[in-house]
Amino acid sequence: MSLWTATGCTERSAASGIENPPPIIVAAAADLQFAFTEIAELFEQRTGQPVTLVFGSSGHLAQQIENGAPFDLFASANIAFVERLRDKGLVLPETVALYAEGRIVLAVNRDVEIEIAQLQDLENPLIQRIAIANPEHAPYGLAAKEALLATGLWESVEPKLVYGENIRQTLQFIQTGDAQAGIVALSIANVPEIRWTLIDADLHTPLLQALAVVKSSSQPEAARAFAAFVNSEEGRVIMRRYGFVMPGETLE
Known part of the structure; x- marks a missing residue:
């Protein structure tokens, strides 16, 4: 697992409404390393909210959440891991959302x-x-x-x-x-x-990627704001650039 922390100089966070807010910790599938690093930098520029990205396999990250890891948001490469955490009451069910399909x-x-x-x-x-x-x-x-x-x-x-x-x-x-x-x-x-x-997408189960706010998050509103930014048009422009297919779209 690797760790990356965004840095910034804005004084007030639109996401949390406080000065110098602590970073939100985003557990992100390893396929997101390039795209989410760019999205997190832009999000911080826009809001002043720092973001720490923790990358790993979706299964391992889900297991860490089950074991009480202090993550605020989980972005999985497979919706099944998010659904498993939802069924166990470990993520906020209303925040579960598709954000991409991988290839x-x-x-x-x-x-x-x-x-x-x-x-x-x-x-x-x-x-x-x-x-x-x-x-x-x-x-x-x-x-x-x-x-x-x-x-x-x-x-x-x-x-x-x-x-x-x-x-x-x-x-x-x-x-x-x-x-x-x-x-x-x-x-x-x-x-x-x-x-x-x-590789032909018909050869495997669709890689439907989903995210959700972790129920134990200490900053749920900031986590919700980052999740919304990923699925905003600004976020989707970045995701498309890295080859992700957006929900409801097809790869050109």
Whole structure:
């Protein structure tokens, strides 16, 4: 898990109505690292409300909330984790909202000279290590597994798989060459070290991403304000730029 804290110099928070408010703590799925960092910076500029972003796999973050972690808002890569917390009374049910649909891509380290343009190419014996996020707790890893199962490739490539704790670590395996190829989120794929190909969304369960305010939040109104900003047009412009599909829209 990584931690990022927004900083700012405005004196009054429109979100909380107090001077120098403490940061809200947002538990965010790792596929949101680039998009939410930008959104949090803009939110703070607009409101003066600091934001601390804690990134990890959705399953691990949900478990931390169940164990009492002091998060104010949970942004999951899979609505199922938010619904589980809602059913346990751990998030405010009226704040549960979809904010995006994610996509997965086949990513290849640029130093790999083998042609890897479709999932079937992963069976090439020269490809020895393939990275995906752990499907047990990472929604993008589960989507990767579903795509490999749907194409009949799971059994042949499973011995080559290396698992990242979250989708950001999975990308790092490919960036460093520890894995020659892998399946990662489109939202974090535009990095210099890799080339990527979009994977057909019909090969996996839709990655419906949802957020909710944590019931134990010490700053529920500020958390609600950040959630609303994510789903505002300003927030959605940023999300679209990182390849997310907005609720009710399709990927162009």
